[in-house]
Amino acid sequence: MTTPDPWPAPRADAPVDVTVGLPGSKSLTNRALVLAAIADRPSVVRRALRSRDTSLMAAALTALGSPVDTSGDDWLVSPGAFDRDATVDCGLAGTVMRFVPPVAGLSSGTISFDGDPHMRNRPVGEVLGALRGLGVAVSPGDRLPFSIAGAGHVPGGRVVIDASASSQFVSALLLAGARFDRGVDVLHEGKPVPSLPHIEMTVDLLRRHGVEVDDTDADRWVVAPGPVTARDHTIEPDLSNAGPFLALAAVSGGRVTVRDWPRATTQAGDALREILAAMGCTVAFADDGLTVTGSGTIAGVDLDLHDVGELTPVVAALCALADSPSHLRGIAHIRAHETDRLAALATELGGLGADVTEREDGLSFRPARLHGGVFHTYSDHRMAHAGVVVGAAVGGVLVENVDTTSKTFPGFAGVWSGLL
Numbered sequence: 001m002t003t004p005d006p007w008p009a010p011r012a013d014a015p016v017d018v019t020v021g022l023p024g025s026k027s028l029t030n031r032a033l034v035l036a037a038i039a040d041r042p043s044v045v046r047r048a049l050r051s052r053d054t055s056l057m058a059a060a061l062t063a064l065g066s067p068v069d070t071s072g073d074d075w076l077v078s079p080g081a082f083d084r085d086a087t088v089d090c091g092l093a094g095t096v097m098r099f100v101p102p103v104a105g106l107s108s109g110t111i112s113f114d115g116d117p118h119m120r121n122r123p124v125g126e127v128l129g130a131l132r133g134l135g136v137a138v139s140p141g142d143r144l145p146f147s148i149a150g151a152g153h154v155p156g157g158r159v160v161i162d163a164s165a166s167s168q169f170v171s172a173l174l175l176a177g178a179r180f181d182r183g184v185d186v187l188h189e190g191k192p193v194p195s196l197p198h199i200e201m202t203v204d205l206l207r208r209h210g211v212e213v214d215d216t217d218a219d220r221w222v223v224a225p226g227p228v229t230a231r232d233h234t235i236e237p238d239l240s241n242a243g244p245f246l247a248l249a250a251v252s253g254g255r256v257t258v259r260d261w262p263r264a265t266t267q268a269g270d271a272l273r274e275i276l277a278a279m280g281c282t283v284a285f286a287d288d289g290l291t292v293t294g295s296g297t298i299a300g301v302d303l304d305l306h307d308v309g310e311l312t313p314v315v316a317a318l319c320a321l322a323d324s325p326s327h328l329r330g331i332a333h334i335r336a337h338e339t340d341r342l343a344a345l346a347t348e349l350g351g352l353g354a355d356v357t358e359r360e361d362g363l364s365f366r367p368a369r370l371h372g373g374v375f376h377t378y379s380d381h382r383m384a385h386a387g388v389v390v391g392a393a394v395g396g397v398l399v400e401n402v403d404t405t406s407k408t409f410p411g412f413a414g415v416w417s418g419l420l
């Protein structure tokens with residue numbers, strides 16, 4: 001079924017009372033796939049997220065020589081010889097553009113990378129520079145398109161990078177690092193690394209695969225050389241993608257339960273529990289998941305989202321609807337996400353009447369009455385999430401290219417309208 005474009009976002013005319021099951025985590029799926037592809041025997045990624053970002057990762061690893069069978073809900077990964085030339089389409093997936101090059105270094109073929117037009121603007125130079133320093137032949141330049149002429153192995157060792165633009169630079173080097181001859185010792189020098197929970201997720205998964213990681217010193221991660229032990233994974237629901245659904249409870253003054261919310265997780269989206277509580281919601285674990293109950297009004301917040309920047313679009317939408325001022329800080333790095341999210345949110349929320357000020361490293365809001373209009377998404381799945389949240393509160397919001405949500409959640413618009 002085709003979704004109209006722009007898409008009239010449904011309004012919540014009454015408090016909702018719904019339970020929703022969400023697709024798997026993008027971050028967990030793509031890490032599990034990379035580790036499975038370089039492991040010592042085949043393994044299964046259960047309840048893998050089937051979306052653009054994860055399909056691109058599966059295609060990339062298959063092209064390199066480790067076939068990923070995505071025909072069922074459980075994806076079978078068969079590590080193979082990385083012995084061929086290949087091309088990798090990164091789409092708009094940061095995880096593909098950053099996590100696959102270190103794996104390509106292990107190959108004995110030439111691997112060419114490119115992606116969507118905007119992907120050529122997203123930073124990857126620190127990963128490419130680090131790989132050069134670790135003994136990998138990488139084409140000149142610091143952006144897509146680039147190519148890697150693998151020598152069949154990576155010498156590895158010590159490398160200093162500036163990961164202040166993205167935690168994915170660190171995760172990328174750690175994920176493949178055990179397979180480098182000398183492992184990898186990554187030292188960060190620069191402004192603080194954002195999205196640290198995502199590095200903790202990487203370290204946690206590596207340890208589950210039997211890889212020795214020393215992260216005792218701040219800003220330094222040492223991965224010992226050795227095999228990556230295969231193990232099966234069951235992917236948790238994507239807690240960052242729970243954002244718009246839980247926000248619906250706040251917006252409608254109703255109740256939303258997200259099924260199977262893990263009691264312990266490394267996902268950044270778990271921070272939504274604290275954020276929504278600070279905005280005036282009641283947040284509680286239930287037998288079947290996590291339940292958020294809205295109070296009927298939304299309280300403004302002063303939050304540093306440096307660790308959980310990917311939650312910004314939905315949180316910003318709630319701030320625009322809040323009845324007291326808000327400040328979102330520490331998120332300059334999200335200007336390099338799928339779009340310049342600070343500029344995009346200021347423009348689009350402002351276009352619907354929000355009193356929003358764009359700052360160098362964040363956004364400030366004062367209470368205002370919002371109205372309908374077209375909300376542009378800039379090919380950013382999470383901009384679409386922000387648009388539908390405002391649309392649930394305010395009539396007449398038309399979300400342009402809502403299907404851009406297929407980056408991490410195909411069928412999002414259908415699921416969303418089914419709740420309202």
Ligand SMILES: O=C(O)C1=C[C@@H](OP(=O)(O)O)[C@@H](O)[C@H](O)C1
Pocket residue numbers: 026027028094095165166167168171194195198309310333
């Ligand atoms: O490693 C990952 O899976 C991710 C890390 C974060 O990237 P940044 O560190 O670039 O913010 C996050 O925002 C992104 O959605 C997913």
Ligand SMILES: C=C(OP(=O)(O)O)C(=O)O
Pocket residue numbers: 092093094095310337338382
């Ligand atoms: C920043 C994001 O994605 P990517 O993995 O492409 O960096 C995101 O999903 O919010």
